[in-house]
Amino acid sequence: MKVAILGGCGAMGGLFGGWLARAGLDVTLVDVSTEAVETINRSGLRIDEDGSTATIQVAASSQPEEIGTVDLILTFVKCYHTADAVSAALPMMHADTVVLSLQNGWGNAERIAEIAGRGRVVAGLTYHSCTLVAPGHLRHAGSGPTHIGELDGTSTPRLQAVSDALASAGFEVSVSAHIVDEIWKKLALNVCTLPTAALLGFPAHQLNQHEGTRDTMRALLSEVGQVARAQGIQLDEAERWEAITGLLDRAVGARGSMVQDVEARRPTEIDVINGAIVTAGRRYDIATPFNSAMVWMIQSLQESYRDRQA
Known part of the structure; x- marks a missing residue:
């Protein structure tokens, strides 16, 4: 091949x-x-x-x-x-x-x-x-x-x-x-972890060590679950939460792709991660305030380092 x-x-x-x-x-x-x-x-x-x-x-x-x-x-x-x-x-x-x-x-x-x-x-x-x-x-x-x-x-x-x-x-x-379901399982992981880590500069495992980051990820995951169900996509929030926190505990020192993008002053993939949840929420009239906030903040962060480069 x-x-x-x-x-x-x-x-x-x-x-x-x-x-x-x-x-x-x-x-x-x-x-x-x-x-x-x-x-x-x-x-x-x-x-x-x-x-x-x-x-x-x-x-x-x-x-x-x-x-x-x-x-x-x-x-x-x-x-x-x-x-x-x-x-x-x-x-x-x-x-x-x-x-x-x-x-x-x-x-x-x-x-x-x-x-x-x-x-x-x-x-x-x-x-x-x-x-x-x-x-x-x-x-x-x-x-x-x-x-x-x-x-x-x-x-x-x-x-x-x-x-x-x-x-x-x-x-x-x-x-x-059921590859679409599987992609949304991975999407749920990225929605919860990538922008949260990028905004705070945290390695993966640290996201699971603070009440504030855990509460934020829970809220983001809840919105993923709502828009997934509206589209007929099978996503078990309890299973995802256990998978996400377990992965974070094992990923000691790992730095997510969005953290790496921000540190290198590159554009991120926020539009197809949390932005995908916001877009689906609009389509199905589901409020997604936590994901919207993540999109706004990461976009602002990108604008800030583009301004410094100009």
């Missing part, structure tokens, strides 16, 4: 691309960062995990049109780069190319479908966490399951082929007939 990773020199893209390459698949990391591409092609991809370091030889490129067609494209770019990245990747697609989104937030699959065609798209999510240390250098901070599924819930040979490829690389993969 020939594989391309969009956003492949980033933290999560590098992790998945590196592991797939280590398993013997033909992988190219596709990224706009020429510094990262040059570093990886020259010195390999460095991944720190479990107290050791591995250097993986994997191809990297900033020119998707020069790669040729591939069988699988994994999408790890930030949500606001999805349209541009998928458009640039069109020359890599043949008639049966599968495009799998493992991105954060809600709505990425539809963005990809608008450009590449709905028939190409497979949706998913992963609970792995990874940090970009430097160009070509990652720290794998935590492991977890990866769920993938067809948008219509069917079981297909191509879905099994993608699952087998990921499993061969060491990922714990689950094929789901």
Whole structure:
């Protein structure tokens, strides 16, 4: 199987691309960062995990049109780069190319479908966490399951082929007939933890150590549950709360993606995380004051560092 990773020199893209390459698949990391591409092609991809370091030889490129067609494209770019990245990747697609989104937030699959065609798209999510240390250098901070599924819930040979490829690389993969429900479970985690940590500068585990942050996350989760039920999405709030707090307790020292974005003065994905809850609330006439407040505050924070850069 020939594989391309969009956003492949980033933290999560590098992790998945590196592991797939280590398993013997033909992988190219596709990224706009020429510094990262040059570093990886020259010195390999460095991944720190479990107290050791591995250097993986994997191809990297900033020119998707020069790669040729591939069988699988994994999408790890930030949500606001999805349209541009998928458009640039069109020359890599043949008639049966599968495009799998493992991105954060809600709505990425539809963005990809608008450009590449709905028939190409497979949706998913992963609970792995990874940090970009430097160009070509990652720290794998935590492991977890990866769920993938067809948008219509069917079981297909191509879905099994993608699952087998990921499993061969060491990922714990689950094929789901209810992938939308699974995506919303991950969305609930991100809604509660990412902006809360970003605003306070907290590592993940600290969110579960203070009454104020726990109460805030509870309130955010309640709004997720309300808008999910309005759409017929199965989301058990009690199960999610136990899963979220348990994950936070295990993620000692881990820093969420939104914290990393704020610290690097990059745009965040707030619009497809808490913003997705606010948008759904408006559609179904459900008040979402806590999620609205998170959107307002993160947007203000982004404006503040854009103003300082101007």
